[in-house]
Amino acid sequence: MLVLAKISNPAVIAGLLVSLLLGGCVTTGGGKQVDLDKARETHVQLGLRYLQSGGDNREMARHHFQEALKLGKRDPQAHHGLALLYQADGELAVAESHFEKALRYDRSFSMARVNYGVFLYQQERYVDAKEQFLTASEDLSYNRRSYALANLGRAELRLRELDGAERAFKKALALSSDLPVALLELAELKFEKQDYTQAKQYLDRFSEKNRQIPQSLWLGIRIEKIFGNRDKERSYALALKNLFPYSAETLKYQQMMAENEQ
Numbered sequence: 001m002l003v004l005a006k007i008s009n010p011a012v013i014a015g016l017l018v019s020l021l022l023g024g025c026v027t028t029g030g031g032k033q034v035d036l037d038k039a040r041e042t043h044v045q046l047g048l049r050y051l052q053s054g055g056d057n058r059e060m061a062r063h064h065f066q067e068a069l070k071l072g073k074r075d076p077q078a079h080h081g082l083a084l085l086y087q088a089d090g091e092l093a094v095a096e097s098h099f100e101k102a103l104r105y106d107r108s109f110s111m112a113r114v115n116y117g118v119f120l121y122q123q124e125r126y127v128d129a130k131e132q133f134l135t136a137s138e139d140l141s142y143n144r145r146s147y148a149l150a151n152l153g154r155a156e157l158r159l160r161e162l163d164g165a166e167r168a169f170k171k172a173l174a175l176s177s178d179l180p181v182a183l184l185e186l187a188e189l190k191f192e193k194q195d196y197t198q199a200k201q202y203l204d205r206f207s208e209k210n211r212q213i214p215q216s217l218w219l220g221i222r223i224e225k226i227f228g229n230r231d232k233e234r235s236y237a238l239a240l241k242n243l244f245p246y247s248a249e250t251l252k253y254q255q256m257m258a259e260n261e262q
Contacts, residue, residue: 036071036072037072039071040068040071040072040075040078041068041077043065043068043078044065046060046061046064047061047063047064047065047068047078047081047085048081050064051081051084058085058088058089061081062082062085065078065081065082065085066078068081069082074105075105076101076103076105076106076109076112077102077109079098079099079101079102080099080102080109080111080112080115082098083095083096083098083102083112084115086098087119092119092123096116096119099112099115099119102116110136110139110144110148113135113136113148114132114133114144114147114148114151116132117129117130117131117133117136117151121151121155121158124158126155126158126159129151130152130156130159133148133149133151133152134152137149137152146172146173146175146176146179146182147172147179149168149169149171149175149182150168150169150172150179150181150182150185152165152168153166153167153168153169153172153185154185156168157189162189162192162193165185165189166186169182169185169186169189170182170186173186178205178209180209180210183202183203183206184203184206184215184216186202187199187200187202187203187206187216187219188215190202191219191222191223196223196226199219200223200227203216203219203220203223207220212243214240214244214248214249214250215249217236217237217239217240217243217244218236218240218249218252218253220232220233221233221236221237221240221253241253
């Protein structure tokens with residue numbers, strides 16, 4: 001998950017950038033280096049802000065990341081920003097090269113490592129993705145470690161490493177007790193292991209604080225069917241058909257009902 005600077009107005013950052021660059025031109029010695037470092041950081045913040053805004057702002061994002069690299073070609077934050085931008089552009093090989101540079105220049109850059117893991121996961125390179133998530137999850141100073149652990153669990157699920165996935169999801173919940181992805185994936189995992197009571201408990205915890213999605217409704221249907229709770233099963237089914245009529249989960253439900261009628 002991308003963490004952006006807390007400056008919401010690009011114009012404010014741009015004004016700051018101009019003052020920093022001017023300051024860098026007239027300062028000497030250590031002061032100049034400090035100002036250039038600040039200017040580079042501000043270019044990166046602007047790039048991330050424009051990237052988040054999307055649309056026509058993508059070219060502005062590219063400009064600021066490239067300007068940051070002119071001030072320091074080994075800046076991991078700028079390479080990370082370019083990686084995200086080229087990923088959005090569909091230029092996957094270029095994106096990967098920038099992810100690799102970001103981590104080469106700062107091996108402790110856990111946010112870039114998690115985003116690189118997501119990039120690899122989306123290409124179904126689950127072994128490589130797992131490696132990135134695992135390394136990030138071991139960084140005790142990373143403030144989004146729970147997300148790294150949840151992503152680690154998802155990669156391990158894809159690799160059919162069910163026990164490892166369960167450990168990762170439980171660690172994620174130990175750090176963030178209401179993390180939706182961990183609760184829902186654990187519910188699915190427990191259902192697959194035929195531990196239906198635990199599956200229901202995790203699904204109920206998910207449902208308490210999150211909007212239902214096709215995956216959660218379909219799981220709810222199957223759990224309540226196991227327990228013979230017809231009213232709750234119908235409630236989940238009605239919500240699934242009404243809210244997500246064209247989802248893959250609705251199709252699975254319809255197929256299940258057709259099989260039962262045969």
